[in-house]
Amino acid sequence: MDRLDSQVSSGPEAVRLQASSLKPSQANGPVVILTDQLKKTYFTDAGALEVLHGVNFEIKSGEFVAIMGPSGSGKSTFMNILGCLDVPTSGTYKLLGESVGDLSPDQLAHRRNKFLGFVFQGFNLLPRADLLENVAMPLLYAKVPGAERNQRAKDMLDRVGLSPWIHHRPSQVSGGQQQRAAVARALCGAPSLVLADEPTGNLDSQTSDEIMKLFCELNDQGLTLIVVTHEPDVAAYSKRLVRFHDGRLVQDAPVSDRRRP
Amino acid sequence: MFPAMLLEAVRAIGANRMRSFLTMLGMVIGVAAVILMLAVGEGTRITVKKQVDSMGTNVFVILAGFQNTSGVRSGSGNRHTLNESDAEALKELPGVEAVTPIVNNNSQLVAGGQNWNTMVQGVNQDFLTVRSWDLAEGRPMDALDVSSGSRSIWLGQSTAKELFGSLNPIGQTLRVKNVPFVVEGLLAAKGQSLNGQDQDDTAIVPITTSQRYLAGSQFRGMVRMIMLKAASPEIMSHLEEQIRELLRERHHILDPMQDDDFFLSNLSAVMASAEATASAMTLLLGAIASVSLAVGGSGIMNIMLVSVTERTREIGIRLAIGARRRDILTQFILEAILVSLTGGILGLLIGSVGAYLVQAIWRTSVVVTSSSMILSFTVSAGIGLFFGFYPAWKAARQNPIEALRFQ
16 A cells, blocks of 8 residues: 555656657647556466566547557557456546446446447447447437437438448358447547557458558547557558557657558 | 337247246146136135025024934924924014914825926915015915915926916916915015025925814824024124014923924025035145145246346346346336236136136036235236245346356
């Protein structure tokens, strides 16, 4: 506890200085994400295993960040915490200025629903529902009434170019189309931030490019994005590249030769 | 939100039709058993009530017994211990609406070319009141008939039909033991009695007439039976005591240890025992039904647990996009209730068809009441809720990260 207290009391100023010096972001909107000495320890039968050793990180509105790193580097754990799917063991994580470390599972669910959108490697659409219902699902849990829900989901599917397939099931459309639907679902609740975990991992290179172009367009329209990937080609679409190694943030730099669609 | 969740539940059930159907089977059988059992119970109750009512409501039957003096049971010479003056005395008791002595004789009735053997009951003018029996046609028996011993006869529906067919019997003449009688009235149809006898196969005559012409060797004034109608059901038990007291006093039975020389019974007691039998039956079937429902419920729980495991990834996705625990809980409970309720409705249909078959085959009255439908409806929904809760709770407790990782 002493250690934690000392970090919290002495941390913020130093960290903020360090963070701003480390990442010369092009965006300068309001801060969406701020982590301060973020640590995560897993307690197993074999003992305690610290997978994040104090990560300081900041993202402002409108950024497009790629996170890279070998497996076991802690990037997935970091993403889970950023996505409010998990809570840090120590340190603070502020989403839109609000610390989420002490929130209950349902409060976390509310933050995920309202402020975050997820895109997964395996698309993760519900097989029994059609694309429209899949895309409308975040609005269902936000208690948006049925008619408005469907209209917003239709608009979103239109935006990702899936209008002709809204009543198809996921298994009836291609992988690229499924991932587009997943992007539409992530956007449907008008989130402040979209987290994409290996969004192109299950797609061929041409389809991957399509998805990344879609992300670029959305970012141009003001969407804040984090993409986890191990493919440099994919990371090249982003504006800022962050590398993890052994539970530490080891590189954070703007992408100089950015790939543009 | 609710319609979307309901649609999801319907889909989840529809995705595995065979499995869902087999899961429902326990509920189907259980609810069908409940419906059938309640229908048979209710049918029995109504039948008994109808039969008891047909005997007349609030009626006491007093039968002549044997004399029993200090343990020595006297023989047949003294067997007829009731007489007409007992009936007269009973009529004076407060709360007694009507009393009739009854003398029965099986006699051959002859009319024109037809003859028919039936029970001819010698009664007084209050008989129809006591039995709550209406007159279909003709005039009622009056006090003059009884006091003068008129040779008038009133026929039950069956007797009239056997003797006169479609002919109107009123005013016709018939002979009983070679004595001519004039048919003065036709009794309304009464149906079967408790022991299955046709109550309409009878004829009544004034008791005085019966004693004079038909009774044979019976002692004058002695009767086999007295029927008594109480003014209201509330006073039945009190009246029973008074009747017993009065008759014992009149028969000089002073020793409280000494037995009555008559048998006093009332039909509500008969009804109570019939109802006790019916409720014992209901209890037994109820036990079978609850076992079946418990088995059905645990079957639902079992399949829901399997379903939760199978759909771990789906749960993870839902949690990731913002479902709260209670949303997941509601989703799975809704599904369990839907399975159970569908089974319940199927069981309701099958039980009703079964009840109809029971009625058609065994010719017993079976009544499916709306309250038994509502009961089985709520019970099956309740079972879905009860047995669906644990699996749903398990689903809602999933960690989103692990659930998403589930293959």
